[in-house]
Amino acid sequence: MLEFAWWWVWLFAPLPIIIRWLVKPKQKTALAALRVPSLRPEASRLDTPVKSNTRLMLLASLIWLLLLAAAARPQWLGEPVSIPNEGREMMLAVDLSGSMKIDDMQLNGRQVNRLTMTKSVLFDFIQRRVGDRLGLILFADTAYVQAPLTYDRDTVSTLLSEAVIGLVGEQTAIGDAIGLAVKRFDAKDESNNVLILLTDGQNTAGNITPEQAKTLAMDKNVKVYTIGVGADQMLIQSFFGTRQVNPSQELDEDMLRDIAQSTGGEYFRARDVDELESIYATLDTLEPIKGETRKMRPLTALFYYPLAGALLLSFIWALSHLISSVFSNLRASVNKRVKL
Numbered sequence: 001m002l003e004f005a006w007w008w009v010w011l012f013a014p015l016p017i018i019i020r021w022l023v024k025p026k027q028k029t030a031l032a033a034l035r036v037p038s039l040r041p042e043a044s045r046l047d048t049p050v051k052s053n054t055r056l057m058l059l060a061s062l063i064w065l066l067l068l069a070a071a072a073r074p075q076w077l078g079e080p081v082s083i084p085n086e087g088r089e090m091m092l093a094v095d096l097s098g099s100m101k102i103d104d105m106q107l108n109g110r111q112v113n114r115l116t117m118t119k120s121v122l123f124d125f126i127q128r129r130v131g132d133r134l135g136l137i138l139f140a141d142t143a144y145v146q147a148p149l150t151y152d153r154d155t156v157s158t159l160l161s162e163a164v165i166g167l168v169g170e171q172t173a174i175g176d177a178i179g180l181a182v183k184r185f186d187a188k189d190e191s192n193n194v195l196i197l198l199t200d201g202q203n204t205a206g207n208i209t210p211e212q213a214k215t216l217a218m219d220k221n222v223k224v225y226t227i228g229v230g231a232d233q234m235l236i237q238s239f240f241g242t243r244q245v246n247p248s249q250e251l252d253e254d255m256l257r258d259i260a261q262s263t264g265g266e267y268f269r270a271r272d273v274d275e276l277e278s279i280y281a282t283l284d285t286l287e288p289i290k291g292e293t294r295k296m297r298p299l300t301a302l303f304y305y306p307l308a309g310a311l312l313l314s315f316i317w318a319l320s321h322l323i324s325s326v327f328s329n330l331r332a333s334v335n336k337r338v339k340l
Contacts, residue, residue, distance in 0.1 A: 089132070174206070194223050
C-alpha cells in the first residue's frame, strides 16, 4: 500500500501561484504601441514566445510537484509479517547501602569501591541483553523501581550510572527489594521470571523479611539469583601499622544462598572483577522465554524516485535553455554578417 508519511507537505502545492499573484510583474514600457502585419517570414514566429512560456510553466509545475512528492516521504507498506519474540524477563536489584562505598575492589589497576566495580561489569552485562526485557531496582533503607521492564538497554544503563551510594539511606532492605521485584513480575504470565540481586550485607531494614520475600518469590515462580559482593581480605593503615581485615564479615551468605536455592536460582560470590564477570557469563546461558508474537509491516522508502525525476527535468530544462541561447547567439551573429 502506498502512503505519504508527511501528507501535509501537499498543502504547499499552490504556493507558487500565491507568490505569483502577490508579487505583480513589472510592466514593460519598451513594447511597441502598434503591430503591423507583415509578409516577412519572421512575422509568423510572433507567437513563439507565448508557446515557449507555456511549455516552461508546465515543466516548472511538474518539477515542483515532483519535489513535493519527494518531500512528503512516499513509502510502500508491505503485508504484516509475524516475528517471534524470544528473550528473558530480568529485574536487576542493586544495593546502595553505605557499605557499598568500601574501597576493596581493583578495577584497571586502581582501587575502587564496590558500587563502582559493580556498575563497570554490569554495564557490559546489560548491553549483551539484546532481546531481553530489563528492569532496575535500587535499594537501601527501602526499595524502589528505577526502571520498569523495558527493551531500552541504554536507558537502564543510564539510570544505573546515575545511582549513588546513600541515595535512599544507609541500611539494607533485601526483603523489600525481592518483594518489589515479585510485584513487578506479578502481571506477567511467563514462568521464567528472573531477579538478579547484588548486595554486600545482610537484611537490616524494610517492611518485608527475607523469609517472607522468599515465600512470595516461590509462590510467583520467580527465580532469584543472589550475588554477594565484597573482598575477603583487605589491608588497612592505622595508628598501630598495617593490618589485614575481612571487609565482608557482615555479608549474610547463608541467607542469600537459602533464597537462591529455594526459588530455583543460584548463589554466587563476587570477590573481584573476574569473579563477577564469570557470574554474568553464567547468567548469559539462562534459557530465553517465548513471548508474544509481534507484527511488523516491512516499509520501503520511495522518495528517491520523484526526486530523481525532478533533478532530471531540471537538467533538461537548463540544457535546453543553454542550447537555445547558443543558437540564438549564432543566428544573431550570422544575420549581422549578412547585413554587412
